[in-house]
Amino acid sequence: MALRDTRVTLAHGGGGQAMRDLIEEVFTSVFEPPGMEDQARLTAAALAEPGARLAFTTDSFVVTPLEFPGGDIGKIAVCGTVNDLAVGGARPLWLSAAFIIEEGTEIALLRRIVASMAHEAELAGVRIVTGDTKVVGRGAADGLFVTTSGVGVIPAGRELSAGAVRPSDVALVNGVLGDHGATILAARGDLALSADIVSDCAGLGHLMEAVLAAAPNARGARDATRGGIAAVLNEMAEASGAGIVIDEVALPLREEVRGVCEILGLDPLYLANEGRLVIFVPEAEAEAALAAMRALPEGRGACAIGRAVADHPGQVRMTTAFGGSRIVDMLVGEQLPRIC
Amino acid sequence: MALRDTRVTLAHGGGGQAMRDLIEEVFTSVFEPPGMEDQARLTAAALAEPGARLAFTTDSFVVTPLEFPGGDIGKIAVCGTVNDLAVGGARPLWLSAAFIIEEGTEIALLRRIVASMAHEAELAGVRIVTGDTKVVGRGAADGLFVTTSGVGVIPAGRELSAGAVRPSDVALVNGVLGDHGATILAARGDLALSADIVSDCAGLGHLMEAVLAAAPNARGARDATRGGIAAVLNEMAEASGAGIVIDEVALPLREEVRGVCEILGLDPLYLANEGRLVIFVPEAEAEAALAAMRALPEGRGACAIGRAVADHPGQVRMTTAFGGSRIVDMLVGEQLPRIC
Known part of the structure; x- marks a missing residue:
């Protein structure tokens, strides 16, 4: 019928x-x-x-x-x-x-x-x-x-876990951050923003397989959706007991996303992504993992953003562009509802 | 916190x-x-x-x-x-x-x-x-x-399927029909009904295991939710190509549910259930299947309601209380939204 x-x-x-x-x-x-x-x-x-x-x-x-x-x-x-x-x-x-x-x-x-x-x-x-x-x-x-x-x-033998992160591990992301959150903000139309951004929404299964082949001792990974990379880094710090330090200068952000954040007073660390992950790998495997990501379209913008440290266990800190250091906490309220 | x-x-x-x-x-x-x-x-x-x-x-x-x-x-x-x-x-x-x-x-x-x-x-x-x-x-x-x-x-060897129903198979249900649908209708309050009915909502995993142990050649089963037993019987007739005949007199219905249906002009064949299933078993296994159901609280009211036949392939018919016969079709519109 x-x-x-x-x-x-x-x-x-x-x-x-x-x-x-x-x-x-x-x-x-x-x-x-x-x-x-x-x-x-x-x-x-x-x-x-x-x-x-x-x-x-x-x-x-x-x-x-x-x-x-x-x-x-x-x-x-x-x-x-x-x-x-x-x-x-x-x-x-x-x-x-x-x-x-x-x-x-x-x-x-x-x-x-x-x-x-x-x-x-x-x-x-x-x-x-x-x-x-x-x-x-x-x-x-x-x-x-x-x-x-x-x-x-x-498969047998894979033991990825947020709790497995250890001091000296390197934190990698597979591309620019916050495009999804900024796109949804602009698309709602009620902010009179017309940013030239598209969502990063992408499946990351093939990328994870490629990274795990290149970095067989990878510790743990998270896709950075609601709550942004701040939420997943905090989760991993808490689960592992390691401290995490990220470098503000190293954070990959599009100019348009920076602009949206500045206009609206938002912190890009909390912007949602739908095709971005954070993965911690041993220092010796970081280059191979980055190369594996960059070989795929969904990992073209991969880079290192920080590392795990023995200091301030369970806490995430960011070295700012001016050389200072600040705590990166979980978001307490909500930045943007219905982002995913 | x-x-x-x-x-x-x-x-x-x-x-x-x-x-x-x-x-x-x-x-x-x-x-x-x-x-x-x-x-x-x-x-x-x-x-x-x-x-x-x-x-x-x-x-x-x-x-x-x-x-x-x-x-x-x-x-x-x-x-x-x-x-x-x-x-x-x-x-x-x-x-x-x-x-x-x-x-x-x-x-x-x-x-x-x-x-x-x-x-x-x-x-x-x-x-x-x-x-x-x-x-x-x-x-x-x-x-x-x-x-x-x-x-x-x-488990290996289990091949229950709506398409496996064959003429002469007996259709069993595990208890009175329509209690869930009638309960939701009454509970919405806008009908000024105060029927003394409770939903039949129940998990049927243990009952299915008991029936399959008693009737190892059971053909196929369906839980009769939205669309009621009319919907599942039609699905099974269509999938198997068998005709199905049910007996109006054999349909287990509470007086209160009959009453709600009469007042509102509803057909109990289309009332939703949340703890009722229809199962077709070979005639030789019907008694054992019924006994297995009746031994459990969620099958206490089990009974046979009809059988599969070689006539009118793919069609469900009901022998009425007055000895006539009518087609039981799929519901065309909707009887009651948000029933489950």
Whole structure:
């Protein structure tokens, strides 16, 4: 049966024929999940290998606007979950995708977002194998929320952990920071900013594999989303008990992002990213890790931003451009809601 | 740091210290997930057994009201995902839980819902191992949405499938139908109904294991949620190409549910359930399957409601109380939004 509606109605969530039409035409015809049962049934030789572990993660995405320069909520939903798997050393395999849709949402918009998800999944080498659709009345949700969960396999012997960071390890990032946060700020339009920035949103699974091949003793990595690199550096300092020092001059920031931050009084350390990670590697492996990142488009701007130290355990400090030093704390409040 | 707020604020979703406090105090202190990395890292001997498959499923829950007689959104979120795994023959192992919270939601309400989830997970023998929290502004979501995903293991040799139903198979249900749908209708309060009904919401993993032990050639099962038993019977008829005949007189319905349906002009075949499944078994195994269900609290009201036939392939028919016969179709529109 053909889907003739141009907007989602409550009937599309009712469990009947209208819902089946929506799911088949908009979702499963694009994602092509294996089988159509209530659950995906999956086999992977990698899972049965001795010492392999299963990695499992989830994130809800509520970003507004739903489409923005460089991405959309679907692209973030795929990349975000792929990245959560990848930074733990897992090879991402399968994703689920659950949609909460506000009545009245344009079906053409849904189709664009679904196409974007399928494209990102293919780039990342994962399959979207199961899903769900709920419809809520006008005003009960803001357009569309997407929740993805991901399953991957951690090969035997990989023990990446925030707690494994040790003094003298080098902190690397894979590119300029804060583009996603600044893009969303500008895209909301209510700040009269027209910055020429696009979101950094990208899947980092292939990059993590390349880094781990080049730096087999890498300690731990995190994708720096909500809370920015300040949040992940604090998490790693706290988990490992090491101190961390970053160098303000070394932080890779676009001029446009600096500008947005100056105008709005924001600190780029707290700006969200959707395609940036921080990884700590032993000093001896730092050059090889950087070279591996720079060989990939999503790591072209890779650089070292600091290191772990024995001083001030559990604390993150920044050497400022003027030679001073200041504490980089977790954000106490919120810098920008609905960034992802 | 102690959580002093009584309501959720945007800061609780910002990626900083307030979010960490909320997550630690309200969620992880109760769910006690293994480890605190971005992902759960899991091992299960069952996954490595030859022929075992991984089952993966997801559902978003948007039920309103958030608390109702017999359950709450958290209980449904755990049971619904456990049941999706179980009806496919999987043994549920791990769940993820992602929360989209409207600013202003009472933290005491969140705590009750989280406690309910932890309780149901324990009953079902699953662990909530990973999660996420997003906060959206007032009016951008209706209180709370919860998305759970589930991972389980299908032991070698289990091939339950809606498409495996064959003529002469018997259709069994595990208890009275429609209690959940009728309860939500009454609980919304805008119908001036005060029916003495509670939701049937329950995890069915243990019941499925008992049925499969008693009826090893069971064909396929579905939990009858949105769209009611009409939806799942149609799905199974279509997938298998068999006809299905159900007997109106045999349908187990509470008097109160019949009453609600009569007053509102609803058909109980389309009422949602959250703890009811339909399973097709070979005739020779029907009695054993019924006995296995009736031995458990969640199967006390089990009975046969019909069978698969060679006639009218792909179509569901009901023999009415007056001896006639009518087609039971998929619901075309929606009977009741936000039932789960």
